[in-house]
Amino acid sequence: MTHLRGSLGSTYSKVIASVLMLFLLLVVGCGAAATATPAPLATTTPSPAAGASATPTAMPRATAAPTVPAVNPGKVTWMIGDFGNGRFDPTFTTSNSQDYTRLTHGFLVSSNAKEGRREVVPGIASDWKVSSDSLTWTFTIRKGVKFHDGTEVTAEDAVWSLRHIMGPQAVEYATTSATVLARIVDRIEQTGPDQVSVTTKVPTAGFPTGISEAGSSPHGFVLPKRATLHDLKDEEAYDRNPIGAGLGKLVKQVPAAQMTFERFADYYYQPKNGLPTDKRLNFTLLDLRLISEEATRMAALRAGEADIAPVSLSSRKQVEAGGGRLVFGQEGVYVEIFQMGCMRPENPCHDRRVRQALSYAMDRGIIRDRLYGGPEVLQVKGWGAVTPSSIGYSPELDPFPFDPVKARQLLAEAGYPGGKGFGKLVINTLVSTSAPLLPESAQIGAGDWRKELGLDVEVKVWDAAALQKTVSLTEDLYGQIFWRANQTELDASRLLRKFYADPEQKSRRHDDPELLALTGKALTVFDSVEREKALNSAYRRMRDEAYDIPLGYFNIPWGVGPRIQTWQPDPLAFHISALHTITLK
Numbered sequence: 001m002t003h004l005r006g007s008l009g010s011t012y013s014k015v016i017a018s019v020l021m022l023f024l025l026l027v028v029g030c031g032a033a034a035t036a037t038p039a040p041l042a043t044t045t046p047s048p049a050a051g052a053s054a055t056p057t058a059m060p061r062a063t064a065a066p067t068v069p070a071v072n073p074g075k076v077t078w079m080i081g082d083f084g085n086g087r088f089d090p091t092f093t094t095s096n097s098q099d100y101t102r103l104t105h106g107f108l109v110s111s112n113a114k115e116g117r118r119e120v121v122p123g124i125a126s127d128w129k130v131s132s133d134s135l136t137w138t139f140t141i142r143k144g145v146k147f148h149d150g151t152e153v154t155a156e157d158a159v160w161s162l163r164h165i166m167g168p169q170a171v172e173y174a175t176t177s178a179t180v181l182a183r184i185v186d187r188i189e190q191t192g193p194d195q196v197s198v199t200t201k202v203p204t205a206g207f208p209t210g211i212s213e214a215g216s217s218p219h220g221f222v223l224p225k226r227a228t229l230h231d232l233k234d235e236e237a238y239d240r241n242p243i244g245a246g247l248g249k250l251v252k253q254v255p256a257a258q259m260t261f262e263r264f265a266d267y268y269y270q271p272k273n274g275l276p277t278d279k280r281l282n283f284t285l286l287d288l289r290l291i292s293e294e295a296t297r298m299a300a301l302r303a304g305e306a307d308i309a310p311v312s313l314s315s316r317k318q319v320e321a322g323g324g325r326l327v328f329g330q331e332g333v334y335v336e337i338f339q340m341g342c343m344r345p346e347n348p349c350h351d352r353r354v355r356q357a358l359s360y361a362m363d364r365g366i367i368r369d370r371l372y373g374g375p376e377v378l379q380v381k382g383w384g385a386v387t388p389s390s391i392g393y394s395p396e397l398d399p400f401p402f403d404p405v406k407a408r409q410l411l412a413e414a415g416y417p418g419g420k421g422f423g424k425l426v427i428n429t430l431v432s433t434s435a436p437l438l439p440e441s442a443q444i445g446a447g448d449w450r451k452e453l454g455l456d457v458e459v460k461v462w463d464a465a466a467l468q469k470t471v472s473l474t475e476d477l478y479g480q481i482f483w484r485a486n487q488t489e490l491d492a493s494r495l496l497r498k499f500y501a502d503p504e505q506k507s508r509r510h511d512d513p514e515l516l517a518l519t520g521k522a523l524t525v526f527d528s529v530e531r532e533k534a535l536n537s538a539y540r541r542m543r544d545e546a547y548d549i550p551l552g553y554f555n556i557p558w559g560v561g562p563r564i565q566t567w568q569p570d571p572l573a574f575h576i577s578a579l580h581t582i583t584l585k
Contacts, residue, residue: 071263072584075285076564078576079297079309083290086255088242089235090218091165091174095487098218098575100288103261105221106245106268108139108158111214111490112277113570113578116330117389118214118490122275124153124222124245124268125196134203134526135186141194145268147224148249153268158196160225162188173230178219180498180505181210203524205531206493209391214572215494216385216487247279247579248286259288279580286579301559308567308576311559312436313373323562329569329577331379331387332556333435336486337445337549340471341478343511348422349479353414355546359400361407361452364551367444371437380552383543385489387553389571392492392535397543399550404452411453419454426480427459430467435485435554442483472506487574488553493523493535500542509547 084097093101110123125139145153164170166181167188174182184200191197198207211220224243226234242250245268248261262285269279289306291297298315300306302322311319316326339349339358348354364380372378381388383397408418416422429442439461446457462470467484470476489495499509501519510516522538525531542548556574560567565585570577 071281072283074283074584075287076283076308076582076584077287077289077300077306079289079291079300079306080576081290081292081294081297081310083256083259083288087239088244088250089223089238090221091170091176091178092235093176093218095216095574100250100259100261101218101221102213102246102575102577103248103286103579104242104244104246104250105218105223106145106153106247107211107213108162108220108222109208109212110269111212111570113568116571118570118572120209120212120214120490123213123220124158126274128208130526134205134524135201136197136199137204137207138191138195138197141196142268142273143194144273145245146266147245148243148264149224150266151224153222153245155190155192155194155196157225158222159188159190160229161221161223162196162198164223164226164229165219165221167229169229176219177217177494177498180494180502181207181219183502183504184497202520203526205524205526206491209491210494214490216489216572216574217494247281251285257290261286261288277580281579282583298559301561304561304563307561307563309559311557313377313557315559319559324560324564326557327560327567327569329556329558329573330571331389331488331553332572332574333485334382334385334387334488334553335435335438335441335483335551336384337481337483337551338509338547339479339481339549340507341475341480342509342547344478347479348414348416349547351414352545353410354416355549356400357407357410357414357453358449359407359546359549360403360410362445362448362549362551363402364399365402366448367441367551371441371444378552378554382488382553383539383550384548385486385492385495386539387488387572390489390492392532392539394536394540396540397536399552400546407452419456422455424456424458425449426477427457427483428462428467428471428477428480429459429483430462430464432464432485438483438485441551445483475506488572490572492539496535496538496542497523499547500538509542510545515541515545 080099082096084094087093087097088101088104090101090105107123108125110121111118112121124142124145126142128137128139130137139158141153141155141158147153165174166178166185168182168185170182171179184202184204186199186201188198209215222245228234247264247267249264250259251262252258252260263281263283265280267280269275269277271278294312294315297306297309298311298318301309301319301324319326339355341347342349342355344350368375368378368380381398382393386393386397427442427446429438432438439459442459446459449455449457471482496519498505499507501516501523502508503511503516518541519538522534525534563584565583567582568578
């Protein structure tokens with residue numbers, strides 16, 4: 001789809017009828033309901049007292065895995081629905097590129113899944129520390145880490161990679177959310193034979209977690225250094241022949257069709273490099289196939305032509321009939337709904353009562369039960385990217401209850417009784433491969449706002465690239481709703497900075513000095529216990545401000561064929577993950 005399309009329907013009743021006919025079509029989202037248990041503590045370093053020397057960060061101990069079986073000589077065929085933009089340089093990728101970029105690259109800071117939760121652990125960096133003024137993070141580069149071409153990863157490679165991805169100059173060319181970091185980075189330099197330091201303009205407690213494997217973005221990849229920080233020809237050449245330090249080496253690439261990765265025997269995360277777990281692949285080849293249609297993926301699973309593929313809930317019986325099963329990745333994506341340009345007084349959403357009215361008037365139970373088949377599929381929990389496994393979560397962050405009476409009262413108090421004088425409200429959404437039925441869910445939300453608030457609501461379905469470009473580069477959609485899927489986060493402080501603490505961001509939610517100060521202060525708390533409290537307090541305040549209208553999160557289902565004996569995907573991962581846990585029969 002390359003052109004803007006109009007509303008998919010005009011009445012709420014038509015939407016519900018069409019939704020019921022879909023019979024739980026689902027690309028992403030099914031699994032055991034996550035419980036609201038206490039979130040893990042942040043893996044950060046308490047700031048030393050003034051004048052004290054910086055001390056190494058206390059690293060969590062990784063849990064030893066069972067003995068790894070012999071490497072299977074065979075191949076795993078994995079079908080996915082989207083190859084993103086096909087790029088391997090993390091400065092220019094899209095979110096859907098991470099299925100293959102995370103295979104290619106190694107992270108400066110790694111992660112483990114422990115008891116269903118993510119924790120940050122050493123990776124290419126064996127340890128890290130923060131300076132006494134809380135502005136400089138210093139990472140020690142592990143010896144013996146190799147790139148796919150056999151050369152050793154050095155501090156020079158790490159410095160170049162960090163500068164290329166998030167140095168101050170990256171604001172001018174990066175197309176990813178690394179620009180949020182680039183705005184606060186002061187300098188990146190080599191400070192010892194095996195040490196790299198990143199100095200920020202403001203204290204940034206969540207920096208190691210944000211660039212880690214547990215983060216939702218590939219900001220912490222380490223690439224081989226190049227001659228310049230930004231050169232189009234070099235970057236395009238790298239995309240054709242990527243060399244990384246990841247667990248798989250690209251050996252075949254058919255654009256928009258296939259990528260084949262060979263097991264990298266020298267992948268650094270193994271006991272010989274002082275690490276407690278062997279995370280190398282337990283098989284020889286991984287073949288990624290781009291198959292956008294679920295019916296084709298389902299047929300391939302049934303025929304034994306694929307081993308793993310994203311499927312819908314309605315395909316469960318077919319998967320099981322073919323000898324397979326569903327495996328779920330918990331808390332993979334969430335639905336992000338917010339009104340753009342609310343910092344402008346001329347937009348109705350500048351008034352908090354309007355924002356709260358929209359949230360109270362949405363019947364999330366209808367969306368959950370009639371569109372997605374109940375709480376097994378969609379969990380109405382969390383506030384945006386902050387879900388039960390996130391740092392700083394508490395049940396107080398869960399969405400507003402459905403209360404149309406209160407919603408109408410708030411809208412009338414704001415000066416729009418029965419929707420009079422509000423003007424047209426436009427919802428901009430898209431068809432997503434990472435979250436199911438987004439346009440349909442937007443239509444149900446639009447129906448609620450028409451019925452309960454008397455608003456004139458239109459739903460527009462965009463091409464993903466065109467919508468993202470319009471939102472990022474222009475103010476054309478200010479006053480309108482953006483309804484999309486996004487990644488959940490172990491540490492959502494990056495998004496707190498981007499949307500609530502940075503007055504320079506076009507995607508910021510507000511210009512309120514008090515809120516800017518509140519969120520900015522929360523981002524500077526380093527003690528892990530106090531940081532948990534500070535983030536939770538900031539999140540709860542932002543939740544009540546209702547700039548975001550949370551719907552909930554999805555668990556991610558994968559159809560797994562009978563050849564796969566074991567696989568446990570990581571929680572809080574929207575991409576393919578934990579490949580070292582895959583064993584074949």
